[in-house]
Amino acid sequence: MPQRAHCSAKNGGSLGLYKTVIRRLSHHLRRLLPALVTLGAAIGAQAQTSESPPITSQAYLYVEPYQTRFEFMVDLRTALRWLEVGDYNVAQLPTEKANSLTTKAATLAQTWYEAKVDGNTATLAPPTAHIVRGKPGQTLPLDPAAPIIVADCMLGLIWEVPTGPQPQQIHSTFRWSDSHLQSIPITLFFGKTVDHGEIFSAAPSILWQNEGRLPPPEPLSKVPEIHLPAPLALPLGVIAWVLGGLIFYIAIRIKDYRLPGGALPYLGVWALGALLFLPLLVVRIDDPFAKQPEPVTTDEQAQEIVEKLIHNVYRAFDQRTESDVYDRLKLSADGELLRQLYLDTIQSLNLDDKESARVRIEKFSASVDGVEPGTLPHEFIATTNWGAIGSVGHWGHTHPRTVTCTARVQVTPVDGQWKITHIEVLEQRRL
Numbered sequence: 001m002p003q004r005a006h007c008s009a010k011n012g013g014s015l016g017l018y019k020t021v022i023r024r025l026s027h028h029l030r031r032l033l034p035a036l037v038t039l040g041a042a043i044g045a046q047a048q049t050s051e052s053p054p055i056t057s058q059a060y061l062y063v064e065p066y067q068t069r070f071e072f073m074v075d076l077r078t079a080l081r082w083l084e085v086g087d088y089n090v091a092q093l094p095t096e097k098a099n100s101l102t103t104k105a106a107t108l109a110q111t112w113y114e115a116k117v118d119g120n121t122a123t124l125a126p127p128t129a130h131i132v133r134g135k136p137g138q139t140l141p142l143d144p145a146a147p148i149i150v151a152d153c154m155l156g157l158i159w160e161v162p163t164g165p166q167p168q169q170i171h172s173t174f175r176w177s178d179s180h181l182q183s184i185p186i187t188l189f190f191g192k193t194v195d196h197g198e199i200f201s202a203a204p205s206i207l208w209q210n211e212g213r214l215p216p217p218e219p220l221s222k223v224p225e226i227h228l229p230a231p232l233a234l235p236l237g238v239i240a241w242v243l244g245g246l247i248f249y250i251a252i253r254i255k256d257y258r259l260p261g262g263a264l265p266y267l268g269v270w271a272l273g274a275l276l277f278l279p280l281l282v283v284r285i286d287d288p289f290a291k292q293p294e295p296v297t298t299d300e301q302a303q304e305i306v307e308k309l310i311h312n313v314y315r316a317f318d319q320r321t322e323s324d325v326y327d328r329l330k331l332s333a334d335g336e337l338l339r340q341l342y343l344d345t346i347q348s349l350n351l352d353d354k355e356s357a358r359v360r361i362e363k364f365s366a367s368v369d370g371v372e373p374g375t376l377p378h379e380f381i382a383t384t385n386w387g388a389i390g391s392v393g394h395w396g397h398t399h400p401r402t403v404t405c406t407a408r409v410q411v412t413p414v415d416g417q418w419k420i421t422h423i424e425v426l427e428q429r430r431l
Helices: 002-050 076-083 095-111 236-254 263-277 299-316 322-329 337-349
Strands: 057-064 067-075 113-117 128-135 138-140 153-162 169-174 183-190 193-200 205-209 232-235 282-285 360-373 380-394 397-414 417-430
Touching (some): 057 169, 076 153, 095 128, 113 153, 183 205, 193 205, 236 263, 236 282, 299 337, 299 360, 299 380, 299 397, 299 417, 322 337, 337 397
Parallel strands (some): 057 183
Antiparallel strands (some): 067 153, 113 169, 128 153, 183 193, 232 282
């Protein structure tokens, strides 16, 4: 009995000790609970911050005769983080920050993209950077007066690749440094064909091959010829030399003066001088007896000429370098009109003054509603209405463009070819 009581007392003492320990642990846990909750929240926030935000990106390759255009888009928040321009968590981007972003992007992106055309590395102009509103394939121009909402906008970069009229292979390589972006979807547009692919950070290249799928550019319209009679060449230099020689010879004969060495050396010098003067002071005049072409007096005659000249003016802008455009324009226009025609037409065809996408004319028609003679021979002035319809792919979707115009078009023969020498625009609309 005493032994059993001793065991019970022992067990009771152990139980009391356990209760005391549990009470103390509970007390300490209650004190530590707020700190544990705060620590857990901090760890969760840190883990959330370390995660990369979702990235929206898209690339496009537009292949056209004479030019290929590579476009890359990334959401504006990622662009701010990449380029380290201010706080990328801001909701709205100030205008000065937007300008800093596009300037820095255009500078740094010069080494991001390279292209080989038919095996040769292309020389690229610096890319252009733009902020656009919307998502890939659903973008709208950014109103300069509108606020730049970071969540609703994207940064776009454009590289222009010069090519021939019908490139066969274009090898594009686009490199980026952000480890959170493993791949970029890319859409290819050429002719009426749309293709899709993907470029990866480990393999950042894509190869486009023509294989007869890119139609060649259409030839220029054939303008009717004007057959002018060849002018008469009047060698005034030879005539003056011969007349001067005759007057000199008659004068010395009247005075009965004898030339040293006789008349033979004089005749030789005279003939040699006439030969030397033959290409000098040659004046070309119209042959009054030659048959002249019929003047352009009807609307139908004028339309056959004017419609093709104006169409070829638009087709000149299929070329992409200024010198090539001017060379094509000279086939249809002449004189002081050339530069003004270049500026007016390129303004009507460019999608945006700040962007490089240019409308390609697909349909054109013109009609003449009146003809009157000009001031020069064979010249005429035609009151003409014309319409041009085209489109351009940009940022993943198509922009249509329609240009209508009414103008008085002056057409003059220049070196045996009809050319536009003056345009007086009466009404013009761009849609």
